[in-house]
Amino acid sequence: MPALVIHSSDSHLIEEPTLWSTRIEKPFAGREPRMIAEPTGDWFYADGIRLQSPVGGTLAGIRFKDQDKLTQETRWTEVVPGAYQPAAKLKDMDADGIYGEVIYPTLGMHIFRLPDPRLIEACFRAYNDHMAEFCSAAPKRLKGVALICLDDIPTAVRELERAAKNGFTSAMIAVYQSEEDCYEKPRYDPFWAAAQDLSMPLALHIGTNRTAPRATSDKRGDPSLMLKVLTNPSSYVTAVHWVQLSIADMVFSSVFERFPKLQVVSLEHEGGWAPYFIEQMDYTYTQRGRKANWVRFKGSTRPSDFFRRSVSISIQEDAFAIKSRDIIGVDNLLWGDDYPHAESTYPHTQEILAKMFAGVPESDKAKILGANTRRLYRFS
Numbered sequence: 019m020p021a022l023v024i025h026s027s028d029s030h031l032i033e034e035p036t037l038w039s040t041r042i043e044k045p046f047a048g049r050e051p052r053m054i055a056e057p058t059g060d061w062f063y064a065d066g067i068r069l070q071s072p073v074g075g076t077l078a079g080i081r082f083k084d085q086d087k088l089t090q091e092t093r094w095t096e097v098v099p100g101a102y103q104p105a106a107k108l109k110d111m112d113a114d115g116i117y118g119e120v121i122y123p124t125l126g127m128h129i130f131r132l133p134d135p136r137l138i139e140a141c142f143r144a145y146n147d148h149m150a151e152f153c154s155a156a157p158k159r160l161k162g163v164a165l166i167c168l169d170d171i172p173t174a175v176r177e178l179e180r181a182a183k184n185g186f187t188s189a190m191i192a193v194y195q196s197e198e199d200c201y202e203k204p205r206y207d208p209f210w211a212a213a214q215d216l217s218m219p220l221a222l223h224i225g226t227n228r229t230a231p232r233a234t235s236d237k238r239g240d241p242s243l244m245l246k247v248l249t250n251p252s253s254y255v256t257a258v259h260w261v262q263l264s265i266a267d268m269v270f271s272s273v274f275e276r277f278p279k280l281q282v283v284s285l286e287h288e289g290g291w292a293p294y295f296i297e298q299m300d301y302t303y304t305q306r307g308r309k310a311n312w313v314r315f316k317g318s319t320r321p322s323d324f325f326r327r328s329v330s331i332s333i334q335e336d337a338f339a340i341k342s343r344d345i346i347g348v349d350n351l352l353w354g355d356d357y358p359h360a361e362s363t364y365p366h367t368q369e370i371l372a373k374m375f376a377g378v379p380e381s382d383k384a385k386i387l388g389a390n391t392r393r394l395y396r397f398s
Contacts, residue, residue: 022384024371025391027332028223028285028354029119031152032075032101033126033145035062035094041144049137050144051125059091062125064132064141074124075101077360088360101358104155111159114367116355117388118159120395121149122190122223122285124359126165130192130226135169142167143177150184157185161395163221164189169228171205175212182216187396188283189213190221192228194260199228201264202271210273214280219330219394222261224254224286258287262295265329269299272313274324281394282329286356289331290338293345296322326350330394334363337374343382351386352394 038050051064053072062069073090075097080087099106111119129141142165149162164181166189168174178189195201213220261284268274268282299321315324325347332352333339343351353371356362363370375383391397 022380023117023388023392024115024353024367025118025120025388025395025397026116026355026357027120027283027330027352027391027395028122028334029116029357030074030101030122030124030359031107031149032072032097032124032358033148034102035072037148038064038141038144041147043140043143046137046140049134050141051129053094055093056091060094061091062128064129065134065137067132069128069131070125072097072125074359078358078362078364079366081360082366098358104152104160107357108156108159110357110364114355114357114364116357116367118161118392118397119357120161120163120188120354120391121153122163122221123149123165127223127226129165130167130228135167138167138169139173139177143180146177146181146184146186150186153185158398161187161397166191168192168195168206168209171209174209178209178212178216178218182218186218188219188221188394190223190226193222193224193226194228194264196229200267201273202267206273207276210277210280214277217279217396219281219283221283221285222264224257224261227260258291261287262291265295265325266299269321269324270303270313272315274328275315275319278327280328283332283352283394284329285332285354286334287331288336288339289333289346289351290336290342292331292339293342296325296345299325330390334361335370335374340374340378340386343378343386348382348385349390352391353387 035053039052042050049065051062051069053060053062059071061071071091072094073092076092077088078098100110123145126145129138132138146164153160153162164186166174166177168191181189265282274280303321330350330352331346332354334354334356339346339351355364355367357364371387
């Protein structure tokens with residue numbers, strides 16, 4: 019290993035077309051994600067709903083060569099082996115100077131949009147089994163993130179406990195459920211308690227809204243009807259809104275006060291927004307007129323105290339976050355390469371990091387690029 023051991027807190031795999039058809043429980047057979055060949059590319063459908071092309075595994079490094087080739091529709095045959103084969107992934111990690119990865123899904127993120135929570139739960143159980151097997155190829159270097167649906171809390175707690183028994187050290191929930199069912203609701207308390215007791219950080223990843231556009235009008239064979247989240251750039255640049263809502267809801271409803279060891283992680287929202295967000299939470303708590311239902315914390319504790327104790331932010335190419343690291347908290351910042359997606363730093367990670375961390379003390383650099391991730395996700 020190099021002197022600076024780099025761990026990516028946000029990497030991905032691309033699910034193989036047969037992952038769900040070979041693993042889904044019998045009551046859900048025929049409704050699971052399946053790949054359909056369309057005139058301009060392959061697309062996954064589940065329960066008649068168009069989800070995503072396997073594009074996430076085909077564009078690693080393309081932006082450095084020819085940005086005109088960045089697309090939203092590709093064929094499975096174009097997916098790079100490192101996106102779904104552990105040995106190939108490790109080879110690409112070695113070539114790019116990455117020792118360990120925390121691995122998230124690609125298509126799995128879109129499954130949060132399915133209307134039927136029972137189908138989501140079944141798809142997630144199948145995925146979690148696959149991810150456990152995938153990471154068993156190199157357990158010291160690969161850490162999978164379990165997928166959990168929070169529509170039914172007892173079921174969610176059971177799956178979280180099963181994931182922990184299968185070696186997972188973290189889980190992903192929807193970045194935002196809905197306005198009527200946001201994370202300030204008391205019904206989530208048993209799940210927060212379970213995550214705390216199991217030392218399982220909870221990921222709030224971009225693109226996992228439970229209430230995202232469901233595109234039920236999409237028709238097979240008509241690639242012009244694509245999800246707004248894939249076609250509208252404004253959905254990307256404003257996506258931080260959803261993670262801010264969830265974190266603020268959890269802070270101001272005293273979730274982190276009642277569950278002091280609970281950890282959540284924001285992923286792929288970058289972090290330059292965090293200093294202003296932290297300041298505004300404190301300002302609102304201390305200076306604005308208080309409504310009758312506003313929670314007051316014990317003693318002199320402020321929202322920023324809960325943020326720095328319980329919230330981590332994964333960044334990729336965010337110079338603003340690095341410059342603001344003392345405000346955000348050096349211990350609260352993680353780094354991820356997003357391999358093998360289009361915006362991945364692969365295969366130029368070392369050059370990008372050298373520029374982004376120029377002038378940063380080695381102790382801070384070591385924490386953000388590896389030590390914080392190793393601690394949070396319990397890498398050996």
